[in-house]
Amino acid sequence: MTFASLAARNLLRNKVRTLLTILGVAVAVVTFLLLRTVISAWTGAAEFAAKDRVVSRHKVTFIMSLPKRYVDTIRSQPDVKQATYANWFGGRSPGNEREFFATLAVEPKTYFEVYDELTFTEGSLAAFVEDKSGAVVGDVLARKFGWKLGDQVVLESGIFPNPVDRTWSFTVRGIYTTTSRTADRSTFFFHWSYLNDGAPQIVRDEVGWVVSRTKDPSRTADVGVAIDRTFDSEDTQTLSQDEASFNTSFLAGFSVILSAIDLVSGVILLIMMLVLGNTIAMGVRERTSEYGAMRAIGFLPKHIAGFVVIEAMVLSALGGVVGLGLSVPIVEKGLGGWLEQNMGGMFPFFRIPPVMAVAAVFLSLALGLLASALPAWQASKIRVTEALRRVV
Amino acid sequence: MTALIELRQIVKEFTRGGETLRVLENLDLDVERGSFEALMGPSGSGKSTLLNLMAGLDRPTGGSIAVDGKRVDRMSEGELAYWRANSVGFVFQSYNLLPVLTAVENVELPLLLSPVHATERRKRAEVALKVVGLTDRMSHYPRMLSGGQEQRVSIARAIVADPLLIVADEPTGDLDRRSADEILTLLETLNSEMGKTIVMVTHDPAAAARAKLTRHLDKGRLRATEASAREPHGA
Ligand SMILES: Nc1ncnc2c1ncn2[C@@H]1O[C@H](COP(=O)(O)OP(=O)(O)OP(=O)(O)O)[C@@H](O)[C@H]1O
Ligand SMILES: [Mg+2]
Numbered sequence: 001m002t003f004a005s006l007a008a009r010n011l012l013r014n015k016v017r018t019l020l021t022i023l024g025v026a027v028a029v030v031t032f033l034l035l036r037t038v039i040s041a042w043t044g045a046a047e048f049a050a051k052d053r054v055v056s057r058h059k060v061t062f063i064m065s066l067p068k069r070y071v072d073t074i075r076s077q078p079d080v081k082q083a084t085y086a087n088w089f090g091g092r093s094p095g096n097e098r099e100f101f102a103t104l105a106v107e108p109k110t111y112f113e114v115y116d117e118l119t120f121t122e123g124s125l126a127a128f129v130e131d132k133s134g135a136v137v138g139d140v141l142a143r144k145f146g147w148k149l150g151d152q153v154v155l156e157s158g159i160f161p162n163p164v165d166r167t168w169s170f171t172v173r174g175i176y177t178t179t180s181r182t183a184d185r186s187t188f189f190f191h192w193s194y195l196n197d198g199a200p201q202i203v204r205d206e207v208g209w210v211v212s213r214t215k216d217p218s219r220t221a222d223v224g225v226a227i228d229r230t231f232d233s234e235d236t237q238t239l240s241q242d243e244a245s246f247n248t249s250f251l252a253g254f255s256v257i258l259s260a261i262d263l264v265s266g267v268i269l270l271i272m273m274l275v276l277g278n279t280i281a282m283g284v285r286e287r288t289s290e291y292g293a294m295r296a297i298g299f300l301p302k303h304i305a306g307f308v309v310i311e312a313m314v315l316s317a318l319g320g321v322v323g324l325g326l327s328v329p330i331v332e333k334g335l336g337g338w339l340e341q342n343m344g345g346m347f348p349f350f351r352i353p354p355v356m357a358v359a360a361v362f363l364s365l366a367l368g369l370l371a372s373a374l375p376a377w378q379a380s381k382i383r384v385t386e387a388l389r390r391v392v
Numbered sequence: 393m394t395a396l397i398e399l400r401q402i403v404k405e406f407t408r409g410g411e412t413l414r415v416l417e418n419l420d421l422d423v424e425r426g427s428f429e430a431l432m433g434p435s436g437s438g439k440s441t442l443l444n445l446m447a448g449l450d451r452p453t454g455g456s457i458a459v460d461g462k463r464v465d466r467m468s469e470g471e472l473a474y475w476r477a478n479s480v481g482f483v484f485q486s487y488n489l490l491p492v493l494t495a496v497e498n499v500e501l502p503l504l505l506s507p508v509h510a511t512e513r514r515k516r517a518e519v520a521l522k523v524v525g526l527t528d529r530m531s532h533y534p535r536m537l538s539g540g541q542e543q544r545v546s547i548a549r550a551i552v553a554d555p556l557l558i559v560a561d562e563p564t565g566d567l568d569r570r571s572a573d574e575i576l577t578l579l580e581t582l583n584s585e586m587g588k589t590i591v592m593v594t595h596d597p598a599a600a601a602r603a604k605l606t607r608h609l610d611k612g613r614l615r616a617t618e619a620s621a622r623e624p625h626g627a
Pocket of ligand 1: 406413415433435437
């Protein structure tokens with residue numbers, strides 16, 4: 001028997017209470033990690049953004065489009081390596097209207113040069129470029145709908161109803177994937193010209209936005225400014241942002257929610273500390289006479305305080321580890337998998353940040369220490385003679 | 393040789409809610425080495441208070457306490473704890489064993505405070521349990537033991553560090569007659585064969601009769617010291 005084993009033994013005294021407390025800490029840790037993962041998945045889009053990409057869109061609003069000729073103007077800028085463009089198609093699969101996925105009409109040759117983090121797992125870029133009604137889909141989306149190369153896919157769009165029969169049909173020519181943390185693996189890409197040819201006259205030859213890749217990543221912001229200046233005297237002016245600021249400004253709209261989540265994740269830890277503190281304090285109160293006897297035998301106040309602290313730390317460490325163990329299946333596999341499939345646009349990469357996983361365990365240890373501080377202090381301050389009188 | 397315990401002009405007051413209660417009043421007491429004394433008196437007379445003072449659990453309001461020549465009343469809290477660990481064995485009315493430890497682990501407990509190696513600790517605890525006749529209950533938890541057995545474990549715990557003095561506050565208070573007799577016989581043996589000095593508080597005249605000497609405490613004073621006519625019992 002040693003001091004540590006003596007402290008740990010107390011955990012076995014009331015097994016149900018110990019178990020519930022560990023579970024309580026574990027649930028807090030899972031919740032904490034879930035919230036932190038939401039924040040990191042969300043803000044990750046800005047953090048992991050490509051440094052050399054500039055997105056130019058209509059100065060007034062996202063929804064309004066730009067004349068197609070702007071693409072050539074932008075391509076002729078000296079610092080622009082390549083530029084491509086896309087339209088938001090707003091496609092839905094008839095019969096599966098509730099399943100959301102992004103559908104973009106793109107310039108097939110250049111789009112995958114600008115977004116070179118997207119790689120073809122099946123089919124090829126050449127096959128896609130050759131087939132005007134061809135499409136490229138993300139691997140997650142393909143798996144969800146069971147699409148294979150050569151499959152016919154029919155989509156409807158509220159924005160671009162096909163003048164003939166309202167629907168558009170495509171042939172799957174490629175399936176892409178990515179290791180990038182910011183790219184969605186559930187997007188449906190097809191030829192911009194296919195859309196343009198079938199679109200009503202008034203929306204022809206318009207592009208939703210232009211994305212450029214710069215020659216020098218450190219000058220990306222300046223390139224954006226230069227692009228906007230080019231169109232200063234035009235009727236339609238542009239607003240260009242590098243990808244990181246674009247993502248950040250998109251996130252800014254959610255900043256209140258993000259800070260709320262941030263706050264709640266802290267509150268969760270605080271609650272966990274109070275739960276733990278309460279358990280420890282209860283144990284200390286029940287053991288007053290035992291501590292009295294130990295003090296009589298010669299144990300010092302610091303020993304008693306040590307027992308209380310060790311007990312709390314063991315509890316919180318166990319809770320932290322159990323919580324972490326539960327977080328991987330619950331947060332990453334369960335919820336994360338679902339989010340990546342169904343809300344990939346918002347959460348393309350929903351994984352527990354490793355730093356947070358480590359932090360959660362250390363935080364629970366630190367909070368265990370904090371939670372035990374007051375009970376430990378009280379236990380060490382008991383007066384031996386009075387504690388012994390409380391016997392019976 | 394001087395007495396093992398020398399109390400001189402001991403005053404002990406408790407203050408509670410602004411009122412001061414004087415429990416012990418200029419009390420003098422010598423406890424000889426190797427004696428087995430019983431301390432009797434009405435409830436609230438201060439028996440436990442007096443015992444706690446000799447055992448270094450509490451400090452007097454006035455007067456001096458020396459045990460084996462050491463001024464216990466002048467020791468710091470830390471020194472007192474160290475001294476108690478080495479010099480005093482405690483036996484409580486309700487045993488005060490730790491429920492999460494087995495009998496032998498409970499007995500080992502005081503040795504955690506001394507620089508004794510783990511295997512040696514266990515060996516000494518086993519010897520102490522042998523002395524109290526519980527060799528076959530070593531790995532039992534307190535809840536599996538009878539009251540008498542629990543008290544024997546606690547006596548083993550009191551002697552394991554080989555103290556000069558054993559203090560017992562109503563050690564038979566919670567026990568039936570038979571178990572009480574066994575405990576008293578054990579205390580007698582520790583006194584007569586191992587030479588331990590024992591001071592025992594009791595309400596039970598039959599228990600007091602097993603001691604070599606009985607003192608009566610009343611109204612803050614030791615009313616009488618009886619070497620008593622019961623001397624033959626002790627022998
Ligand atoms: N910590 C304390 N604070 C205040 N009063 C105390 C304290 N300890 C003891 N007393 C008082 O001192 C007096 C003596 O108490 P003590 O416990 O020594 O009596 P006792 O003779 O052991 O009684 P009993 O036979 O009931 O155990 C009692 O009146 C008690 O209320
Ligand atoms: Mg008493």
